Amino acid sequence: MRATWSWPLTSPHPAATGGLEIGLDITDDVVTAAAPQPGRVHRGAEKLFESRDYRAALSLANRHDWTASYASELGLAQVVEHMLGLPVPERAQWLRVLLAEYTRIHHHLLWLAASATELQLDVAALGHAATNELADVLARWTGTRMHTMVVRYGGLHHDPGAVWVTQAVDMAERAADVASIVAQELATDPRTQGVAVLRTSDARAWATSGPVARASGAPMDLRASAAGPDPYAQLAAAGVFRPVLLSTGDAATRFAVLGAETAVSAACVAAVGRRLAQLDGPVSVALPKVLRVPEGVGFAEVESATGRSGWYLESRGDPTPYRLAMRTASFANAMSLQSALVGTRVSDLRIALASYFLVAGDTDK
Numbered sequence: 001m002r003a004t005w006s007w008p009l010t011s012p013h014p015a016a017t018g019g020l021e022i023g024l025d026i027t028d029d030v031v032t033a034a035a036p037q038p039g040r041v042h043r044g045a046e047k048l049f050e051s052r053d054y055r056a057a058l059s060l061a062n063r064h065d066w067t068a069s070y071a072s073e074l075g076l077a078q079v080v081e082h083m084l085g086l087p088v089p090e091r092a093q094w095l096r097v098l099l100a101e102y103t104r105i106h107h108h109l110l111w112l113a114a115s116a117t118e119l120q121l122d123v124a125a126l127g128h129a130a131t132n133e134l135a136d137v138l139a140r141w142t143g144t145r146m147h148t149m150v151v152r153y154g155g156l157h158h159d160p161g162a163v164w165v166t167q168a169v170d171m172a173e174r175a176a177d178v179a180s181i182v183a184q185e186l187a188t189d190p191r192t193q194g195v196a197v198l199r200t201s202d203a204r205a206w207a208t209s210g211p212v213a214r215a216s217g218a219p220m221d222l223r224a225s226a227a228g229p230d231p232y233a234q235l236a237a238a239g240v241f242r243p244v245l246l247s248t249g250d251a252a253t254r255f256a257v258l259g260a261e262t263a264v265s266a267a268c269v270a271a272v273g274r275r276l277a278q279l280d281g282p283v284s285v286a287l288p289k290v291l292r293v294p295e296g297v298g299f300a301e302v303e304s305a306t307g308r309s310g311w312y313l314e315s316r317g318d319p320t321p322y323r324l325a326m327r328t329a330s331f332a333n334a335m336s337l338q339s340a341l342v343g344t345r346v347s348d349l350r351i352a353l354a355s356y357f358l359v360a361g362d363t364d365k
Helices: 045-051 054-060 069-084 091-116 123-142 162-185 200-205 212-215 231-237 251-276 328-333 348-355
Strands: 002-004 021-027 030-039 296-305 308-315 323-327
Touching: 021 296, 030 348, 045 323, 054 069, 054 091, 069 091, 069 296, 069 308, 091 123, 091 162, 091 251, 091 348, 162 251, 200 212, 212 231, 212 251, 212 328, 231 251, 251 348, 308 328
Parallel strands: none
Antiparallel strands: 002 021, 021 030, 296 308, 308 323
């Protein structure tokens, strides 16, 4: 039987908005072939970049993955900074890492809580409450609970101050404890075990990244390749940052990776907090009123909470990009469903997709 399956728009999952269609071949209620079909929420973001100046482009970039928006603005800022030769103050570098790991915890707990809701687990309420608290603390710095918009070329909009950093460290540690509990419930639930298995070879072949790849034994983590004075290199050398790598590749393992990664992120937030207590100085640099990137091409990528997020910029020296293309994590991860869904029961499709952490705007940019 040939069928088209869509993520239900009434679902409480972050993936629900816009949806994702998957063409399925089904025999005896088991998937024998799957073909993901992005296209329901085409945003045209890459074309829209061409009509926006570089400051406005940051706002647009922020919005295609609404569960990991901070990484998008950071990635675009880094490629522009590289092409401009623009230095980022040391305090801003460390604050950027703190925000990256704090929002990673928020992203992971958001998916864990929503997945627990799908399975009607009691711990879902605990996860949602902690997610809201994380967002509340975030809003005290950025003014918003979702689209941070705090990154500026050459640094950050403003310094949150020592009081906020202390609050963020405390909240990150408490949220990581909650995430561990929710992830444990999900990973040990028989309904998630053996569902949508993605083998290591398939994870590599489909160029997956993020928790999806690391749950399948593929050690894809850009933070682990940082070198020199980069804060991540220093955190790794101190034994604070360490990539999480499991290999079973099923839904249960993907949830387990989220739980383990929140603990690592909380440790990083705490370590960055201690480092910031020793750092003074600015968090931004002066910029011209009209920002023009020199003619040429550049590329930068960051390890977002969803996976590898890349930015290709081609400039002709104008106030707007000539070409700005995105390498989105959700797109490659979604394509790997062609391998992972084979052998999955129709009744398990909801939890299979829930464990993939896909965002429609990040899949169909």
